[in-house]
Amino acid sequence: MDKFCYKNAVFYYSFGDCAYICGNNTTFNYALIESCSEDFYNALLERGWRRFGEVFFAPFCDYCNKCISIRQIVYDFQFSKNHKRILSKNKIISVVSGIPSYSIEKIELYNKYHAIMNIKKGWEYNQIDRDRYLHMFVDGRSSFGRELCYYVNDRLIGVAFVDILKSCSSMSAIYFFYDHDYAHLSLGTFSILKQLEIAKMLNIRYFYPGYWIKDHYSLGYKERFKPFEYLINRPNIYEIPVWEPYFINTRG
Secondary structure (H helix, E strand, O other): OEEEEEOOEEEEEEEEEOOOOOOOEEEEEEEEEOOOOHHHHHHHHHOOOEEEOOEEEEEOOOOOOOOEEEEEEHHHOOOOHHHHHHHHHOOOOEEEEEOOOOOHHHHHHHHHHHHHHHHHHOOOOOOOOHHHHHHHHHOOOOOOEEEEEEEEOOEEEEEEEEEEEHHHOEEEEEEEEEOHHHHHHOHHHHHHHHHHHHHHHOOOOEEEEEEEOOOOOOOHHHHHOOOOEEEOOOOOOOOOOOEEEHHHHOOO
16 A cells, blocks of 8 residues: 655555455555645545545556546536426425434434345445544545435435535535335435435536446446546546447447
8 A cells, every 4th residue: 555645635556356346456656634624625536536434536447447436527427207296296205404423313224225236236234333434434534525315204215425515516425325125215216306306406416426337237327317427538537538329429
């Protein structure tokens, strides 16, 4: 693992097994940033970086480019009939927006979600504790981190984390976990639609839903929210990112 300093960030990279494609190795670049400005964060987003806590990261695998950064142009996104049906059937859900925080209820829901995903999709399962939860979801929130809590009859059924960079007109989806007892409500789709709805309300230009791998069992669903742009290069922080419309360059 090598590292170097740049302004108030420490950059480093590491090698390991790919979490998305079994049998592949991966190279990730990381940046530990204790206090990140919206401008610098937005520059990282435009170059395919993501945030978890105080750590920003992006894949830079020499031999594989299946992991693609995408973004919706919020103004151009239109809710389909199916999207509207999902939003309508979930009117029973109360959405509470706030600053990311810790609670036993949230940790219990997170652990329940991952225990089930371990069975359904083979995700590695390690119970989270208070310190790890704070490190992953509360630390690094700065002024832009927000938490969306979903309730049905006062029962917490889902938690989504987003970053809203108002000065840069960008919004980034960080993570979402939910109660599988309510899977019939299509909560994953609902959460993205709700975030896009909020982005429209705030006149946000770009919504970054994270990495997409076509037809992937965990990441493939993101192509349902068209049209979107995709990052065709993997620029470093000094290079210009190149985004192109997906629907123009492919027939997907």
